[in-house]
Amino acid sequence: MSVETDVVLYDSETAATLDYAPDGILQHLTTGPYTFETGATLPQLVIGYETWGTLNAEASNAVFIAHALTGDSHVARGASTEPGWWDVLVGPGKTVDTDRYFVVAANMIGGCSGSTGPASLDPTGVAWGSRFPFTTIKDSVRVEARLADELGIKTWHAVFGGSLGGARALEWAIEFPERVRHCVVVAATAEASAEQIAFAQVQTAAIRLDPDFAGGDYYSNDRVPSAGLGIARRLAHITYRTASELDVRFGRAAQGEERPISSHGRERGRYQVESYLDHQADKLAGRFDANSYLVLTEALMSHDVGRGHASLEAALERSLGVQFLVAAVDSDRLYWPEQSEQLAKMLPGDYKVEYISTPIGHDGFLTDIEQLSEPLREIFS
Amino acid sequence: MSVETDVVLYDSETAATLDYAPDGILQHLTTGPYTFETGATLPQLVIGYETWGTLNAEASNAVFIAHALTGDSHVARGASTEPGWWDVLVGPGKTVDTDRYFVVAANMIGGCSGSTGPASLDPTGVAWGSRFPFTTIKDSVRVEARLADELGIKTWHAVFGGSLGGARALEWAIEFPERVRHCVVVAATAEASAEQIAFAQVQTAAIRLDPDFAGGDYYSNDRVPSAGLGIARRLAHITYRTASELDVRFGRAAQGEERPISSHGRERGRYQVESYLDHQADKLAGRFDANSYLVLTEALMSHDVGRGHASLEAALERSLGVQFLVAAVDSDRLYWPEQSEQLAKMLPGDYKVEYISTPIGHDGFLTDIEQLSEPLREIFS
Incomplete structure (x- = not known):
């Protein structure tokens, strides 16, 4: 394995004595072949990641933050x-205080922001495109575990x-419970629901x-x-907002x-809300690859922490030693609060759901x- | 004007003494040129409609039922x-008893079920396609008023x-309040909301x-x-159902x-809910014209009974002599119950919303x- 960065060469053997790359600067870990949950293999993976702060000598202050779709x-x-x-949450003196914690964030495999995805080139120099393997959230976490290994992090403080980032965090607690002390799952569930699958389809x-689209090979x-x-x-x-907010x-x-x-x-002008959606569409199309959107959306559809275990309950039981914080947005109509309540009930332990209250x-x-700063302080005190 | 039907020739001069076409058989009224709300004109309109029962001598027992999208x-x-x-609602001995009431239903202009729409031919024999005019719910009602005239119905009992049918019923009460005694508006609003416009966009x-689609000229x-x-x-x-039902x-x-x-x-099989949606999609594509779907969806986006009046309030005030029944579905997340509550509050009169209670x-x-049969009995006693 080797690590590439434009800024500071990271050497895992001497990590404790080296400077890290500056906070919030994209770095790349190139790792070996990876076999996906479904059996497909890629000959090489690159993981794009960023860090903030410094890993302490005991490597006990590492926090993994997982991004959404x-x-x-x-x-x-x-x-x-x-x-x-x-x-608002992460930085010097913030709730997740980067003067005290070593924060790591990795781009999800299949995406287009630094980790290997459909737009990445195969060994012959052709973009993977339609040949990029079906990817799951379990894959995401297993790949992230390689990054943790490389960074010398045996156990995440949180x-x-x-x-989708909450789903990734939860999968960490199920796949590698011994490597997670705290798990914060916000506006996410143990498995994608029928409605979430339907909206995704x-x-x-489209x-x-x-x-x-050209079958996925348009590069x-x-x-x-x-x-x-x-x-x-x-x-x-639309599903990320509410009727009343719009x-x-x-x-x-x-x-x-x-x-x-x-x-x-039939040539007509637009309502404001149409112009707003057009703007959202254009912004995303300018920064995101359609194939990555497909791969990550299908990963979200596949989300089911119980897969590969005897049952959903058995999977959640694995996380017995992990301390959870489960939170929901009270007006969420994509990841309904009831689903967070169900998750909290099923987790091993006595949890009550914390709420972000907003009309949006x-x-x-x-x-x-930041509405969660009080319960978060118990984890990041 | 002339009326065409495969079954019985209808003659408006002697309607009271003629047999009507049999119940539930599609008939056609060919009427003259029509100028749409936006100013566009079609040289001829056909209105496809059906009737049930018999108009009484006073023409006081006519009921208009408006279909949805x-x-x-x-x-x-x-x-x-x-x-x-x-x-379940309309027929001999039913809540809307066709032994007592003369029920009329007309296909909405712009649709594809018997009334003039984008698939209809222009005078040169070419489908209107992309040239079909922008259509509003006010147009729908104005065209339906021609049908009422022809059938000898000055005032609808209801x-x-x-x-969308509720929106059409409400527009009847605003556009022609003197021709409506009772107006039943179920799961509909006084104007399309931002969210309804957004989902429609x-x-x-797509x-x-x-x-x-070929720009709308694919016929x-x-x-x-x-x-x-x-x-x-x-x-x-998806918007017609609920997360919990799915x-x-x-x-x-x-x-x-x-x-x-x-x-x-990335070739994958489907979840059951995907197969269900595929089935819904195939069923509609087999029976409905895409241009009609566009025209009627844009009509729905345009829905605003206040347009052309001083204000929404002023428009609703016009319906002072009409008796309303406003109803909502308690689990509706497309036409939210709050919107029906708002409508009931704004109508001239003291109305409370009746509820259909269902998880779907x-x-x-x-x-x-049929959950509304009790309040409906007050209208159709």
Whole structure:
């Protein structure tokens, strides 16, 4: 194994005495072949990751933060110029205090933000595209375990994530319970529900319908399936928010001077909420690969910590030594609070669900995470 | 104007003495040019409609039933071999008793079930396709008023509908309050909300993305945009049901012997809920025109009884003489019960919302309409 970074060469043998790469700067671990949960193999994996703070001598202060579906490893700004998506939570003096904790975030395998994914090249120099293996959240965690090994982290003080990131955190506690002391699962469940699968199917179908998708092998073409990805994102975004939030923000207003009710055949202008969704779609299409969206969405559909174990209950029982914090967003209509309540009930231990209270829905796990600072202080004191 | 039917020639001059066409048999009224709300004109309109029972001498027993987005005029079986979509409600001895009431249902303009729509031919024999005018629910009602005129119905004893049909019923009470005694609005609102517009946008975008859509002019091509229409239907269907219903029925089960988690690259089998949505998509694509779905969905997005009036309040004030029954489905997450509560509050009069109680969501207006039989008896006694 070797580690590549633009900044500081990391050497696992002498980690304790070396400087780490600066906080919040993307680094790459190149590791060997990997056999996926389904049996497919890739000859080489690269894991893109970032760190903040310093691992202590006992390697007892490491925290793993798992990003959500279209998130990435840039949790906090650190030494970079780009803001992080959880700057409010992670940094010097913050709830997850990087003066005290060594925070690690890895880009999920199958994604497009630094870890091997469909846009990565095979050994002959051709993008994997449609040949990229079906990937699960268990794969994500097993790959992340390699990164932990390389960083000299036997046990995480905490694994922590929301949405798909919460599913990843939970899988850490099921797959490697001996390597996790605390597990924080926000707005996530033990398994994808029928409705979550249903919304995901619509999204994946829209991407595949785009003529520019070309069966997934579009990387050498002039066009990429932005339109299909945009439709997927529009739907996903609606499910991340709530009816009342959209109504308060947009109502039925027209966008600028546009006329949603046309006098010219069927060419019509847009409502504000359509323009807003168009913007969400364009933003994602500008930064995310459609194949990665497919791979990670199908990973989310496959989410079931019980798979490979005697039962869901048996799987959760494995995490007996882990201390959990289960949290939900009260207005979430994608990862319903009832599902978090079920998870808390099924975990070995006596847990009550902590709530983020916001009218905006699922995205509250991003926007209002500081509402959990009190229960989080018990973990990160 | 002339009326065409395969069964009985209807003559408006002598309607009272003629037999009507048999109950539940599609008839056609050909009427003259029509200028849409937006100003576009079609040279001729055909209205497909069905009737049940007999109009009494005073023409005081007529009931108009408005279908929903992909519904049609076949409300009840009558003399046909096909079951109707509200057989439980409409028929001899039923709550809407066709031995006592003369029930009329018309296919909405823009649809594909007997009234002029995008698949209809222009005077040169070419399908209107992309040239079909933008259509609103006010257009639907104004066209239906022509049918009422022709049938000799000055005043409806009741107008009645659910979902888009409820919006049509409400527009009747706003556009022609002097022609409506009772108005039954089930699972519908005074105006489309931001969220309803948002879900609709995703659906229309999916249809337009389908390469077989061909800009809306596909009628002489070999292929029609079934895939895009199918994606729209999948999403719509999810919004018509609930998370808990899907979970109870399907959970995470695989469809038959299919393997949703693939060991062969990204070719994977389906979850049961995916197969269910595929089935819903295929069923609709087999019976509904994609352009009609677009036209009617955009009509639904445009729904706002206040348009053309000083305000929403002023529009609703027009219906002062109409007696309303406002009903909602308690688990509806597309036409939220709160929206029905708002409508009931804003109507001139003292109304409380009646509830259909079911775990299945919006579709409860179809499956469980008999729960309203008690409040309906006050109208149809």
